[in-house]
Amino acid sequence: MRLPCRVASAAVLALAASTGAHAASYLAKHCADLEGKEVPASVIGLPTRGATIWSASVVKAAAPGNRNGEYCRIVGSIKAVQDNTPDIRFEVNLPSRWNGRALQMGGGGYSGVLVSGTEPMPFAPDSTPLAKGYATFGSDSGHVGNSGRADFAANDEAILNFGFGHLKKTHDVALALIQLGYGRNPDKTYFAGGSTGGREGFTVAERYPNDYDGVIANAPAINFSGVRLMGVKVGQASYGKPGGFVGLAQQRRVIETVQQECDKLDNAADGIVSNVEACRKLEPKIIADLRCANGQRPSLRDSCLSDAQLATLNTLRDGLNLPYLLAFGVDTYPGYNVYQGVDFSGVLGLGDSPVLVNPPGFAVNGYLFAQGDAYIKHFVTRDLTYNSIGFDIANPGRYRQRLMALSATVGAMNTDLTGFIARGGKLIAMHGLADEVISPNQTIAFYRLLVDRFTQDGVDAFMRLYMVPGFQHGNGVFIPAWDELGALDRWVTDGIAPETLVGTDIAPTTNGRSRPMCRYPAYPRYIGRGSIDNAANFRCVYADVRP
Incomplete structure (x- = not known):
């Protein structure tokens, strides 16, 4: 059964006149009636072939593992325009005790995993928005699988969905179901996410400002093309130049040296480099302390850094400067706080092997380079045999327009708010x-x-x-x-x-x-x-x- 454009069906029309406990009771009774219903494409603000509700059921407050109180869980998919494009999977949760607000929750990495909206906020682990009465919703961004290899990028519509399309499409379907469930729109609608979700937060503020009253955007990957090209540049310094790889012993030496020099700049020996700008002024001394003396070479026993290794770290510090413009006039990617407290020896660091594997792996060759390599192969060249070590970032030739188009689709660097x-x-x-x-x-x-x-x-x-x-x-x-x-x-x-x-x-x-x-x-x-x-x-x- 297709729900009409104003999103009211015979099974739930009475709910529109219900409030409070009556609405909660009606929602619990008729939640399952939504299963199999369709949301027409006409209520979705970007091209789709409509949405289908796969399942709708009440999750009881006492259900095992449920920390969210009673709610109606609705799961479905939004049909892509092209037959060969993956659908967008979504979940909408309607709490029986609704606070009148809605919250869309963002993804991470390349997404590909359904954001259920039933989990806590990343930095508020003691409670969930759903338990506080928020109607929550999320999606998988329009593809399945978050391996970091970005296989979905072979499909242009899937890239568009990942970049911004899934946000608007999921929002519009969710708002239709919220209106259906409670008989009215939310008083306030928010978005919250980190990393990819942080980029998505800025994206909705820039592209769909009339849909959101507030946005939370943590660690936002707003310059998506910039960070991926940065990863390629780091890989080229690490593996494209003799001796450029910075081993784990050297990575740990860096953070230990920085801590020794900069920890107390905030007047507290607490393991935290808080006064980053004062620490930045000590950078020449830190580098001098790290550099191998008198031609000495790094070894497992001595963790000093060679000039080639320091050059790799300085590549990270200096960032990226392009002789051409990406979308929104972007031609830089600012560098990292390499000598101000960043620990690159962890699971998302620079890797633990001087041997380059194909494809590069997060643990062995570093997260930034592995992701940059995948970007070049899947997004830019669409050639899985392409050697990203040889990619000319400054002069990408026939790939320049591709980089421009990608930065416009997947990125949030538009300052027009x-x-x-x-x-x-x-x-x-x-x-x-x-x-x-x-x-x-x-x-x-x-x-x-x-x-x-x-x-x-x-x-x-x-x-x-x-x-x-x-x-x-x-x-x-x-x-x-x-x-x-x-x-x-x-x-x-x-x-x-x-x-x-x-x-x-x-x-x-x-x-x-x-x-x-x-x-x-x-x-x-x-x-x-x-x-x-x-x-x-x-x-x-x-x-x-x-x-």
């Missing part, structure tokens, strides 16, 4: 200063572009940026747990703009300590008395930020 601002939308972004996957300096650079365009007062009216010392890409010596969704909702609903917040460390060895979550460009500095594990004994102070 006038529609989102006019709607009154609010955006909270967070990024770890020690991120080894997505450069935090790209997020900072984009923020500065927004300030250039809208002035500082203008940006303050709709956006907050929190840069977190010691936090990597989901790991690190400080992993913050904080109520980001609550802060966004208070801002949108009550007009209470977030200022300094508090993050509680969930890193295994330092679990429970707290730090201020400082608005950029401030960082937390210990006041010199009281426990260094208590955020109350720190103050947010402003670093000497380079222009």
Whole structure:
């Protein structure tokens, strides 16, 4: 049975007049009636062939493993335009005790896994939005499988879905089902995600500003083409030049040397490099301490770094500068805080082998290069035999237009947020200063572009940026747990703009300590008395930020 354009069926029309406990009762009784129904393409704002509900059932509050209270779980698919394009799988969850708000949750990596909307927020592990009464929804971004190999990129419609299409299509289907379930639209609709989901957050603010009242975007991969080309450049330095690979012993030597020089720059010996800008000024000394002396060569016993290895690290530090423009005038990818606290020896680091395998593996050849290699093979050249070590980033020839098109489709570097601002939308972004996957300096650079365009007062009216010392890409010596969704909702609903917040460390060895979550460009500095594990004994102070 096809649901009409106004999304009301005979089985659930009575719900539109129900509220409170009556609505919850009706939702529980008639949830299963939705199974097999169709949402017409006419209610979806991008081309599709409509959506089909595969299953709809009530999950009881007492169901084993359920921490979300009673809700109606709806799973289905949105039919692609082309027969050879994978459908978009989606899930929508309608809580019996609805708070009148909806939350779309973003994916990670290359997605390919259904975002159920039943899990906690990444940095609020103690509760779920669904349990708090949010109607939640997510999708698989339009393909199945998140191996990192990006096989789906052989299909242009699948790339479009991954880049932005699945966001709008899933939103529109979900809003239709929410209207059907409760008889009205949400009072507020939010988006939240990190990494790929962070890019998706900026994407919806830029492309679909009228659909969202607030956005959370953490560690956002907004310059998708830039970070992938950066990965290729790192691989070329590591494996395309003699002696360029930086071994695990050298990687650990770097972080140990940086900690020795920079840990106490915030007045606390806590394992966190908080004053990144002061640490940056010590970079020449740090490099000198790392360099092998008098022609000495690195060995398993001595972890000094050769000039070739330092050149690889400097490649990471310096970032990417292109002699041509990608979409939205982008020609750079800012580098990483290599000598300011990033640990590249972990699972998302530079790898553990000087031997290049084909295809490159995350663990052996490094996450950045493995992803960059996959991007060149699957997205750019569509040639799985292509040797990305030989890809000329500065002069890509016939692939230049391809890079431009991809950066427009998969990326969120458009600073034109006038529609989102006019709607009154609010955006909270967070990024770890020690991120080894997505450069935090790209997020900072984009923020500065927004300030250039809208002035500082203008940006303050709709956006907050929190840069977190010691936090990597989901790991690190400080992993913050904080109520980001609550802060966004208070801002949108009550007009209470977030200022300094508090993050509680969930890193295994330092679990429970707290730090201020400082608005950029401030960082937390210990006041010199009281426990260094208590955020109350720190103050947010402003670093000497380079222009």
